[in-house]
Amino acid sequence: MDYHKVCRDIIxxxxxxxxxxxxxxxxxxxxxxxxGEMHKVNEAQFAEILEDLLFxxxxxxxxxxxxxxxxxxxxxxxxxxxxxxPFERDKVLCVCMKxxxxxxxxxxxxxxxxxxxxxxxx
Numbered sequence: 001m002d003y004h005k006v007c008r009d010i011i012x013x014x015x016x017x018x019x020x021x022x023x024x025x026x027x028x029x030x031x032x033x034x035x036g037e038m039h040k041v042n043e044a045q046f047a048e049i050l051e052d053l054l055f056x057x058x059x060x061x062x063x064x065x066x067x068x069x070x071x072x073x074x075x076x077x078x079x080x081x082x083x084x085x086p087f088e089r090d091k092v093l094c095v096c097m098k099x100x101x102x103x104x105x106x107x108x109x110x111x112x113x114x115x116x117x118x119x120x121x122x
Contacts (some may be wrong), residue, residue, distance in 0.1 A: 003030050004031045006020075007021070007022065009114065010114065011033050011034055013111060013114050015098075016101075016102040017095055017096070018034055020033045021094040022087060022091055022094075024090055025091065030091060071085070071112075072084060072085045072108065074104065082095065083095045083107065
């Protein structure tokens with residue numbers, strides 16, 4: 001699967017989506033798409049960010065246990081919000097929003113519809 005294309009497709013869902021990351025369960029960046037400054041972050045720094053994120057929601061090593069029955073996790077940052085979804089069996093999908101003036105339900109519905117329409121997204 002072309003994960004970079006997946007990221008680009010998701011960014012096209014809504015003008016409020018800033019960046020999209022697909023990360024493996026080993027905290028390795030699989031794909032990135034967007035306009036934000038995360039492209040300046042190296043893989044080791046990104047892995048640290050992801051580990052902190054997973055620690056905050058309760059599991060450092062096994063992200064699949066974090067979600068349980070949850071569809072996604074909403075994380076508010078200083079300058080942006082992120083929606084984190086389970087993706088395939090061994091990855092997470094992180095969608096970063098441009099600002100906080102978006103409709104969360106609408107974005108989630110667009111993402112769910114879009115991911116389900118593409119083969120093997122979730």
